[in-house]
Amino acid sequence: MPTLINVFEVAQGVDDEFVAEWKRARDFLLARKGYVDTALHRSLAPQAEFRFVNVARVDALERWLAIVSDSAFPRHLPATPNPALYEVVREDETGAGDAHAVLINPFEVPAGEDEAFLAAWEGARETMRDADGYLGTRLYGSVAPDARFRFVNVAPWRSPDDFQAALQRPGFQEAASAMRFPAHPALYEVVAR
Numbered sequence: 001m002p003t004l005i006n007v008f009e010v011a012q013g014v015d016d017e018f019v020a021e022w023k024r025a026r027d028f029l030l031a032r033k034g035y036v037d038t039a040l041h042r043s044l045a046p047q048a049e050f051r052f053v054n055v056a057r058v059d060a061l062e063r064w065l066a067i068v069s070d071s072a073f074p075r076h077l078p079a080t081p082n083p084a085l086y087e088v089v090r091e092d093e094t095g096a097g098d099a100h101a102v103l104i105n106p107f108e109v110p111a112g113e114d115e116a117f118l119a120a121w122e123g124a125r126e127t128m129r130d131a132d133g134y135l136g137t138r139l140y141g142s143v144a145p146d147a148r149f150r151f152v153n154v155a156p157w158r159s160p161d162d163f164q165a166a167l168q169r170p171g172f173q174e175a176a177s178a179m180r181f182p183a184h185p186a187l188y189e190v191v192a193r
Contacts, residue, residue: 001036001057003140004064005152006083007106007184008052014078015042018052023192024074034058034067041102041188044160048186052079053104055154061085082106084147086140090122092129093136099156101163105185106149113181114141117151120179127171128155133162149184160187 010018022040029035038056058064067073109117121139128134137155157163166172 001059002061002085002087002143004035004054004056004058004083005086005106005140005149005154006054006056006081007050007104007149007152008054008077008082009049009080010051010078012046015051017078019192021074021077022052022054025077026192028072028074029064029067032063032067033060034064038193039190040192041104042191044101044187044189049184050082050104050106050186053188055104058085082148084149085143086152087143088138089141089151090118090125090139091137092125098158099135101157101160101187101189103153103155103157103163103185104188105153105155105183107151107153107184108148108182109150111145111150114150117181120175120181121151121153123178124172124175127169127175128166131162131166131169133158134166157187163187 008018019040026038026040029038036057036059038054041053041055043051107117125137128137135156135158137153140152140154142150
């Protein structure tokens, strides 16, 4: 089942307008059975580069494409979208129900570098698996080879403090230094479904 991940650049001061317009688009899709489920995440840090991220599972891609191509589809979000369709390429079971923070980390990986990226990502993941508060992870790979973010990691954490503590682990610091691909990590909370 493909997943739409849309990483939004949203200017300061327009959060309420952005969320209201996102809800209009969500309701339009919902009325036409355009997705299985969706969650809008807002960054816990107001200065994050990508302040909002939408993650939506799509069960019928052709129907979804027809709906978003409809001239009546609400497209006036006060944001710069970076959408792409993804498939899960790596996964640890997630206990997302206990999460009070979600790490979302879009990666810019050039075509032909997938194996090097996956090896580095798996090294970093291994250092986190036994960290206090780690609830699992999903790594998504883009369906389209020209997506801006060819991989996106979504990992629920029990708390922001648990995540920050895990970043200080010596094993993680070493694994992170091996990651040579531009990354845009931030902690998020779900603000709408």
